Amino acid sequence: MTIYNDAKGGAQILVVEDDPIQRRLLKNAVERAGYIPHLAENGRVGLEVLKRNSGQINVIVLDLMMPEMNGLEFLEALHVMGTDIPVIVQTGQGGIETVVQAMRAGAFDFVVKPVSPERISSAISNALKLDQREAKARAGRKSRSGAIGFDDIVSSSPAMIRIIDLAQRASQSNIPVVLEGESGVGKELVARAIQAGSDRAGKPFVIVNCGAIPHNLVESILFGHEKGAFTGANERHVGKFMEADGGTLFLDEIGDLPLDVQVKLLRAVQQGEIETVGARMPHKVNVRLISATNKDLIEEVKAGRFREDLYYRLNVFPITMPALRRRKEDIPHLVRVFVERFSAEQKIGHPLGISAGAMALLTAYDWPGNIRQLENAIFRAVVLSQGPELLEADFPQIAAQLPGYLTPDHLALAGDGRRPVPAEGGLSVVPSHERPTLEHPSQETPTPSYASAEGVEFYGPDNIIASTGPSGDVRKLADVEEELIRFALKFYRGQMSQVARKLGIGRSTLYRKLKDYGIDPDDPQKHAA
Ligand SMILES: Nc1ncnc2c1ncn2[C@@H]1O[C@H](COP(=O)(O)OP(=O)(O)OP(=O)(O)O)[C@@H](O)[C@H]1O
Numbered sequence: 001m002t003i004y005n006d007a008k009g010g011a012q013i014l015v016v017e018d019d020p021i022q023r024r025l026l027k028n029a030v031e032r033a034g035y036i037p038h039l040a041e042n043g044r045v046g047l048e049v050l051k052r053n054s055g056q057i058n059v060i061v062l063d064l065m066m067p068e069m070n071g072l073e074f075l076e077a078l079h080v081m082g083t084d085i086p087v088i089v090q091t092g093q094g095g096i097e098t099v100v101q102a103m104r105a106g107a108f109d110f111v112v113k114p115v116s117p118e119r120i121s122s123a124i125s126n127a128l129k130l131d132q133r134e135a136k137a138r139a140g141r142k143s144r145s146g147a148i149g150f151d152d153i154v155s156s157s158p159a160m161i162r163i164i165d166l167a168q169r170a171s172q173s174n175i176p177v178v179l180e181g182e183s184g185v186g187k188e189l190v191a192r193a194i195q196a197g198s199d200r201a202g203k204p205f206v207i208v209n210c211g212a213i214p215h216n217l218v219e220s221i222l223f224g225h226e227k228g229a230f231t232g233a234n235e236r237h238v239g240k241f242m243e244a245d246g247g248t249l250f251l252d253e254i255g256d257l258p259l260d261v262q263v264k265l266l267r268a269v270q271q272g273e274i275e276t277v278g279a280r281m282p283h284k285v286n287v288r289l290i291s292a293t294n295k296d297l298i299e300e301v302k303a304g305r306f307r308e309d310l311y312y313r314l315n316v317f318p319i320t321m322p323a324l325r326r327r328k329e330d331i332p333h334l335v336r337v338f339v340e341r342f343s344a345e346q347k348i349g350h351p352l353g354i355s356a357g358a359m360a361l362l363t364a365y366d367w368p369g370n371i372r373q374l375e376n377a378i379f380r381a382v383v384l385s386q387g388p389e390l391l392e393a394d395f396p397q398i399a400a401q402l403p404g405y406l407t408p409d410h411l412a413l414a415g416d417g418r419r420p421v422p423a424e425g426g427l428s429v430v431p432s433h434e435r436p437t438l439e440h441p442s443q444e445t446p447t448p449s450y451a452s453a454e455g456v457e458f459y460g461p462d463n464i465i466a467s468t469g470p471s472g473d474v475r476k477l478a479d480v481e482e483e484l485i486r487f488a489l490k491f492y493r494g495q496m497s498q499v500a501r502k503l504g505i506g507r508s509t510l511y512r513k514l515k516d517y518g519i520d521p522d523d524p525q526k527h528a529a
Contacts, residue, residue, distance in 0.1 A: 010035040011058040011128050016046035016074060017090070018066040021511045022113070026061060029117035033124060043069030047077055050085075059127045060087045061120065064102060065497070075105040080212050086127035090115060108380070110397070114494055114521040126384060149196040153189055154334050157327035163190065166319050171197035176269070176314050178254070179292040181321030184372030187292040188250065190321070195248040200288055203247030208240045211253030218261045220277050223268075229278025241274045241285050248288045254314065255295035255306060266310045289314065324374065325366040334371060335362055338378040339390065346382055353389035361392045364402055482517040485510070489524035496521065 013035045017023040023039055030037040038057065040046035043066060050057055060078075064071035071089055078087070086108035102110060109123050155164050170177050171194040179187040188207070195205045213221055220229075224239030240249060251257075257265065268274045269289065273282040291314050300306035324330065335354060343352040367373050381394035392399055465483050469475045485503070492498045500510040513519075520526050 017063040033121035043074035148192040156333045157329040184370030185321040191290040206244035209252045211256035224276040226278035251291040254291040255293045342382040486524040
């Protein structure tokens with residue numbers, strides 16, 4: 001790993017990439033754009049660099065396919081660390097599904113390999129813009145957080161109106177509530193509103209994400225520990241139950257709680273007292289519990305991963321929150337509220353609207369990351385917006401995933417040279433007559449000049465590699481090889497991993513051959529002068 005400290009005053013970019021050639025290319029591109037690169041050959045080293053340079057790194061450029069700790073694991077580790085440095089993921093293999101996973105895991109943008117220096121430079125400059133403005137936006141939102149109530153929950157659909165009604169009733173008592181629903185549907189928001197609408201309003205609202213804490217620390221984090229209770233317990237630690245005393249404890253991802261801690265939680269719920277690790281006596285606590293889960297808890301009980309007695313104790317008042325794709329009526333309302341909120345926060349300086357085409361696009365999409373993903377998409381679009389209204393072009397990642405919205409760039413996203421594959425449960429196939437007809441005339445969506453589905457033969461003129469030259473003699477092996485590589489690059493639209501795999505060679509061998517033959521992967525047909 002190399003660290004460049006000869007600061008030119010530019011932003012600092014961490015490049016996490018296992019392929020030495022790609023790493024070098026990125027380093028050059030980052031330097032050429034005037035930034036300071038930090039290089040790491042895998043996710044583990046990347047985390048070390050981050051820790052060592054805490055607060056210094058502005059943007060991360062991350063490869064998704066890496067040995068040891070892959071890109072998704074790295075994103076997960078960032079989430080656990082509570083770091084929200086914008087991450088640009090690079091994808092070559094795996095195609096759109098991996099990209100969707102990465103965006104879900106919080107990536108800001110993605111680029112498809114091989115990445116041109118211009119593309120990476122513009123992705124970094126967008127991410128930097130976001131980095132600076134988001135810090136302000138977060139500060140703004142945080143100051144409101146204590147006061148979030150039912151009025152802050154956008155609800156147009158019958159399903160959401162019913163949820164608000166249930167939640168309002170739950171807020172009238174101390175009844176334990178379980179909020180069920182996919183990630184990003186608004187469980188925490190509803191939990192906050194319940195607290196704000198209850199007689200505990202103004203008291204602590206403490207959140208514990210049970211899924212994000214290492215198993216060996218859960219007990220101590222929930223119940224606290226005395227000084228010297230175990231090796232390394234150098235200070236007394238007040239647990240989350242004590243912190244929430246008098247208020248509400250929101251246990252997120254409750255299904256991830258280890259079984260041994262579930263026993264202690266059951267005792268706390270049944271007896272209203274907690275046992276601090278290392279303490280002689282239990283403490284009485286007055287805490288209202290709201291739990292949330294994106295798992296089916298009954299299935300977890302059946303599988304023996306969640307205690308049945310605890311399930312019945314916690315699940316007295318279940319509220320199931322449907323995914324956003326099941327209540328699309330909420331989308332336009334949410335979009336307008338977010339556009340208004342973010343343009344005010346970002347001090348856009350003029351009223352910002354949204355075009356009908358963009359609204360149709362956002363409504364057509366299925367939002368696998370639910371409202372969080374929608375909120376982030378709008379935030380990003382508002383930050384980067386230039387005109388009086390947001391257009392479809394401001395949502396390239398969404399458009400790329402909707403059939404009927406493909407542009408030439410988007411087509412290149414499919415990892416296997418075919419049209420992008422919808423993420424599981426991620427997209428609706430919108431019948432053509434219902435598809436929003438936006439500024440995408442059909443000629444903008446090119447018909448691929450090949451049919452690369454496995455097993456489908458291709459008989460186009462491009463597919464003929466001659467075995468004899470103009471003189472009538474057999475051609476040199478190297479010439480044929482060069483031609484085949486150029487063809488493969490074009491055929492697989494520059495997807496290096498795929499080209500290497502299909503040619504039956506390693507990626508580094510491919511890069512070496514590109515160099516030997518002077519082939520530019522961005523423009524494989526161009527011959528060196
Ligand atoms: N109905 C809504 N109106 C306005 N904003 C909403 C609504 N639902 C969710 N949001 C916003 O979407 C984001 C995600 O919501 P929230 O954190 O409550 O989801 P969650 O279900 O708790 O997610 P996770 O399970 O991943 O923790 C938050 O910023 C929240 O304010």
